[in-house]
Amino acid sequence: MYFRISLRFALAVFVVGQLLTRQLAHAQSLKIPYVSLSPTAGPLWITYEAGIFKKNGINAELLYIPGGSVIIQSIMSGDVKVANMAPPSAIGAWAKGAELTLIASGVDQLLETVVTGPSIKQPSELKNKKIGVSRYRSLTDMALREALRHYKLTPDKDVTILQTGGEATRFAALTSGAIDGAMLSGDKKVLAEKMGYHVTIDLSRLPIYYPVNGVIASKKFLATSPDVAKNFLKSWVEGIKVFKTDKELTLKILAQYLKISDRDVLEKSWEIYLPVYKKLPYGDKRAVKFALDQMGKEVPDPARLNADDFIDNSLLSELEKSGFIDHLYNEPSKK
Secondary structure (H helix, E strand, C coil): CCCHHHHHHHHHHHHHHHHHHHHHHHHHHEEEEEEECCCCHHHHEEEECCCHHHHHHHHHHEEEEEEEEEHHHHHCCCCEEEEEEEEEEEEHHHHHCEEEEEEHHHHHHCCCCCEEEECCHHHHEEEEEEEEEECCCCCCHHHHHHHHHHCCCEEEECEEEEECCHHHCCCCCHCCCCCCEECCCCCHHHHHCCCCEEEEEHHHHCCEEEEEEEEEEHHHHHCCCHHHHHHHHHHHHHHHHHHHCHHHHHHHHHHHCCCCCHHHHHHHHHHHHHHHHCCCCCHHHHHHHHHHHHHHHHHCEEEHHHHHHCCCHHHHHHHHCCCHHHCCCCCCCCC
């Protein structure tokens, strides 16, 4: 009797082991860069840390690369297939012939702010001042230029724009006095305000519709590995759901990646992004077209380009039609 039970148990362990081995063997390895150490990357971090990628057969390796242009180079070289980033760098590369596409867009509302010291009280006082962005032609750079033009200030003439790196280095440059203002969002904006700095321009209040956080993929990847791309997107969409509905897990993971223990800062940072992350993260023609229009000299005759040609919503549409997203949010299926 004991021998039979032991044999059955051993067989069960063997079968489970074989199944797990097969799953691991068929798991697709993906290097996934992200461009910002801010809550905008929260859904991606959650997808990784909560094991959602693994559940969907993806062996993910997250890479922090502060600079959209560097990520684009990695995709073009074939080292990277898909990335979570601000789309403008990819839009610029696509406009010049790169085989890239936008398969999802989580946030299409600018959340960046121009944070300055208390001596600068209004946008007009930014004249002859130095403002830090991440890199030229990045999201922060283009957003700042558009905001300055909105307030009748000429970028590079009235206001000096400096490349100062990621959020953390921009924050450090501002608080050390190396620059007069910095493009900040999320936790760094909240931290700066707690130190006595303040928001001089809040871009979320301006009439600007812009692609802030999305998923960029190579067209070759979509053509050769559509199932892997779909599983990536399926995972990320679930990460957005967790970001929007599981506060405690989200704050725990944000604290881990942002290296912040102040719960008040974490909560306020999360609350900024909570309402703007889209449940159905479709790429939007309006946001892509606006980004194209801002590229000016970088993209000759942007009017000749159709923003729809940069967007591929087919995989997300498949997920929605299958009822997967409604099921995630426990809503009746629209099928």
